[in-house]
Amino acid sequence: MKFYKSFILFIIINFSALAIGTWLMNDGPRSEWYINLNQAPWSPPGWVFGIAWSSVMLLFSAFMTYLVQVDRSKNVLILFSVQFVLNVFWNYLFFNQHLIILGLLNILFLTFLMFYFLVTYKHKLKNKRFFVLPYCIWLIVATSLNLYIALYN
Secondary structure, three states, X not given: OHHHHHHHHHHHHHHHHHHHHHHHOOOHHHOHHXXXXXXXXXXXXXXXXXXXXXXXXXXXXXXXXXXXXXXXXXXXXXXXXXXXXXXXHHHHHHHHOOOHHHHHHHHHHHHHHHHHHHXXXXXXXXXXXXXXXXXXXXXXXXXXXXXXXXXXX
């Protein structure tokens, strides 16, 4: 039962990050500014982002649930909080303020942080650490999209 309570809590927190990020991006992907940018040829259709982020956050919630079961240290909670802020703040930087380079730096930090989770907790979580791998992979894709926009606009 303890697993499910923690899992539900992380789902609520992680999906709150998605909701706050969506709110902070204003019109975001539907804005004239974004539509008129030179975008990467590998940019997925808009609906993919919702499915990808929802899947990533469900799996990341499982990862965090397993992690706090074996490591309730302050460090884990700080890293999780930094992830939350970086995740939310990218939307504001990129879509709301059109700060492409700062957005890129933000998402690079977030990507490194997620790989840090993957590598650092491998001994404590064993194969359960792979619940964070989709987040890492999705961030590589998202970073490449941000980088392309930074380079070609």
